[in-house]
Amino acid sequence: MDANRNEVWNDNSLLQRANKEKVRVIACGAIAREVIAVCKANGLGHIDLHCLPAIWHAYPEKIAPGIEQAIAAARAEGIGRIFVGYADCGTGGELDRVCAREGVARIEGPHCYSFFFGNTAFSENDDDVTSFFLTDFLARQFEAFVVEPLGLDRHPQLLPMYFGNYRKLVYLSQLEDGELQAKAKKAAQYLGLEYEYRFTGYGDLTSALTGL
Incomplete structure (x- = not known):
């Protein structure tokens, strides 16, 4: 016992x-x-x-x-x-x-776009004030996580209200994937924005996790 x-x-x-x-x-x-x-x-x-x-x-x-x-x-x-x-x-x-x-x-950081890009570099890039960002996840799930929550599928007339002050869509990619790049370009066209691609990898996420 x-x-x-x-x-x-x-x-x-x-x-x-x-x-x-x-x-x-x-x-x-x-x-x-x-x-x-x-x-x-x-x-x-x-x-x-x-x-x-x-x-x-x-x-x-x-x-x-x-x-x-x-x-x-x-x-x-x-x-x-x-x-x-x-x-x-x-x-x-x-x-x-x-x-x-x-x-x-x-x-650390205000949002995932910042820590993927690198918080220090992101804070120093003034050009990004008029940019709408996508990550790999949002490129995959653009309709489910951008279009539908904003009601753009039901009320497309709202698009200028949400995105009229943006100049470009910036795709911050974690993987170099041609299919995701095509999805991001399509998203930029849908929103009527210029398209810019930046490969970031995992940015500050790596140091945050390896430091645990």
């Missing part, structure tokens, strides 16, 4: 230790592929990825409460280390307030 209790205790102890050694990355579903790719390329097997709905990209008011709940769930599992795989992403500082209360860090 004592031996059985010891086995159970040892199993629980091993589980607790394993959980403490993990890093739970709570990330936007829109960067799931990229997080997985960086982890595979850099041997980051200790990272335990948990993604929140990518569509929150269009509803940023849901991000901070969702992160708070996901942090609580991770701690209930006994996860010792947690990292937030979001930039501010339109939360207006609310995500930072959650992170400060919970004592966790997040990816």
